[in-house]
Amino acid sequence: MNPERKNNSFLHQKASVDENAYIGSYTAIGKGVKIESDVYISKGAVIYGNALIQAGTYIGENCIIGHPQRNDLTKITKEKQEITEFESPLITIGKDCTIRAGTIIYSEVSIGEKCQTGHNVMIREKTTIGSNTLIGTNTIIDGNVIIGECVSIQTGVYIPLYSKIGNNVFMGPFSKLTNDKYMTRKEFALIGPDIEDNVSLGANSVILPGITLKRGTMVGAGSVVTKNTNENDIVIGNPAKLLKKIPEDWS
């Protein structure tokens, strides 16, 4: 395919688009973008900044990849710059990812191969996500976050600034990490939780700022975790208390 011929899409002449990529209508591809072979860019999606979309990846309708960070956005607005001219720190979306419609990914994000997002996911800057990780619909990752491999993030999860998440973690629907202990009432440096490998968080659970959930911890649905846990603790309630250890016969 020759993307230049595609109706109703804007492709910057300096962008690099493999001839085996598919570019849908009403899209916009900026100056510093590199799109590898067998990428599929759906209708209405935009790719800005220095985004690298690796081979075999799908970008759904109306996605925004390479959204400018705050200062860059201010500059673009003030100077009335064409946003497709804007260059940025690198964004990498790995091979064979599925980025579903409506997802917004800021500049300076790196996503490993074979990751999937649901719809309307938002991932802000300075975030690294390992391969084979799933990120559910409406999940918000607020920047400066490290997420491991093979993590299952369900629908509507909230991961604020400065959170750290290990490998093989399961974050149930609408589970929420927090980072702001005093909520503007007292000086406090934001500090996210540290979620170690193999932790499972129940639906709508809340983890308080700076808490460490040790490897294999399991948190019940609707729990509010106010204290660090030990390995393989099962904690439940508000505030969460130890129910028991993970039984031997569970995997």
Next chain:
Amino acid sequence: MNPERKNNSFLHQKASVDENAYIGSYTAIGKGVKIESDVYISKGAVIYGNALIQAGTYIGENCIIGHPQRNDLTKITKEKQEITEFESPLITIGKDCTIRAGTIIYSEVSIGEKCQTGHNVMIREKTTIGSNTLIGTNTIIDGNVIIGECVSIQTGVYIPLYSKIGNNVFMGPFSKLTNDKYMTRKEFALIGPDIEDNVSLGANSVILPGITLKRGTMVGAGSVVTKNTNENDIVIGNPAKLLKKIPEDWS
């Protein structure tokens, strides 16, 4: 109106569009779509697969109707197929529905007449929704779900796979059903709750996997329901406990 004449919209030549339908700009209507009279398709909306939009229905800006299921999406991406060529199991949006801007409805969904959605609702495959049901903004229905008639689903509700919801149910804002008891830590078949007729769920309440809420149960805001209820129980707290029965003089 002759939709062929409309600027900047794509209408597949095999699609069936009633001459009394309104088709906005930057829309795309696929091969297997049937649009009845007095339908209003807003700017930027796309209708894919074998979608039937019945008479008098409104589709808001940037909606995606007939979104491909996972396997179909993989096939479209790999083959770089035009998505407007894709055919699917039937999607039916009944008469006189209002589907507000940003809503995404997958293939193999059936919605009765006079239903309304808020914005950015997401409804996945194999879901049936009765007539006169409201579905609030940002609500997620994750597929394989049955919902009755005259249900009021408020903002931000979560309905996972294999949930069942009766008639005249009220689901308060951000109430959440769950289906995954062991969160990958032990073999477990996902099992959604069974919400019988006339149940009311408070804001941000959580219902655990497999729980049955008997007819007329009322769940307080912020409650976590871990046990089945009896008819007309009012339960509150985390974990939820019986407060009292519904008083005789209510409704």
Next chain:
Amino acid sequence: MNPERKNNSFLHQKASVDENAYIGSYTAIGKGVKIESDVYISKGAVIYGNALIQAGTYIGENCIIGHPQRNDLTKITKEKQEITEFESPLITIGKDCTIRAGTIIYSEVSIGEKCQTGHNVMIREKTTIGSNTLIGTNTIIDGNVIIGECVSIQTGVYIPLYSKIGNNVFMGPFSKLTNDKYMTRKEFALIGPDIEDNVSLGANSVILPGITLKRGTMVGAGSVVTKNTNENDIVIGNPAKLLKKIPEDWS
């Protein structure tokens, strides 16, 4: 710039667009719209009704400003009116605001200067928001709401009909106000909470209908507030109880 020359955007000939505004592609600007100088309208955004976008404001991709209220939407749909012909009560977005991609703002909303929204915010009709207020991604403001100045509304907050929020309030991520005590089970006029100045709400907290949180109240994460508070109370738990007063040495 002469916006008439811009490719692929619709600009109603009666709209008033300052020559120093930037209008992106695939946008639509309706009949009653007034856009001041140094406004930046991104790709795919639409501005309907009688919207006034004041100088220096940024509108992100796919935003909908001036969305019709229910009755107006019904009329537009039934008459198959071009939505860019629709006139409405005034919408004002003040100077130097940043309205990020995907945000939807209904008609009859007034937003002060230097406000910011995250992505996919939804603000319904008859709402007034003071200057210097931040509104996080996915926050829903359901109409008939008054919000003060310098309020920090984090990600995913819910503010229902008839809520009142003072100045310098901090609403943590996914905090939720409610207004419906009996959830259709008994006659009840919806009544929102009254959140006074300098209140801080923890993440995922829930405030019950009609509750007043007195000036300086602080609510812990995951709490469910069922009773009015006194000034500078710190309350936590489900149901929330007084932990202590705000210490003297906090700001």
